[in-house]
Amino acid sequence: MPLHRFANPARFMRLSAVLLPWCGAGAAALLGIGLYLALFVAPPDYQQGEAVRIMFVHVPAAWMASFVYALLALASAIALIWRHPLADIAAQSAAPLGAGFTLLCLVTGSLWGERMWGTWWVWDARLTSVLVLFFLYLGYIALVNAFDEPGRGARAGAILALVGIVNLPIIKFSVDWWNTLHQPASVFRLGGPTIDPSMLWPLLIMALGFTLFFACLLMIRMRTALIEAKIRALRRAEIERHTAAPRRQAALS
């Protein structure tokens, strides 16, 4: 087996050990500042009143839901094309985190919608495509774990992840293509944000906090997967040593 297959995971272990404390401190600081700004500093909306504060958790969760899926699909492509040993591990480590963000997006959106639209749920294109995203995450996780041989599960999951990427532009543009209930983009749009800076800043700080938090957890989960792989390799070596020893004796006699 060529050496570079070990070199990259080893380098990842070293690099992530250095990055993790900084990443964790940054995530904690940004989420703390973001929560303070979101709950105490940002003004109530002139139409929505205090209910607008749900935005500061709903929108970062929604951004993360799509961002993590894009990462999952990218890692899956790298795993399929180049067989990079870290790519499958990255994809599988990211999936439950993405599912968590998507669930958060759906439930906080439902709470917000009940107050502002008067309904918990409608089959609006945006809501439906995000629900599909949630099922894509669950399907990926189930598929990866459905095979006895981990390599086949990883490959099947990677293909599902790549097929599911068509859903991302549907989520992004659903509010323009089928303008029913969910509002169109107010931050990432041509002509700049339409949201007031007093709300935009807390939102961006929360979003950056969510991103760093995700980066930390992704590194922790990838480290766990690499340690697990090492444990499996050690156990295999142990078993081989035990089964090889009697055979050698038999050959001597």
Add this chain to the structure above:
Amino acid sequence: MSEAVARFLAMGGYAAYVWPAYGLTVAVLAGLLGWSLGAYRRSRRRLEQLQGARAP
């Protein structure tokens, strides 16, 4: 409870929607953190045990 705190907690009448949204966010993020950290610590301990058992 002072009036300012009560007013803050009331969230302009939207308390039943704003606080569950924030509570759930904290719960999901803390849950993911605890789950991932727990698994990390467990596998590190197992690896140490395994390496310790082989050493002598």
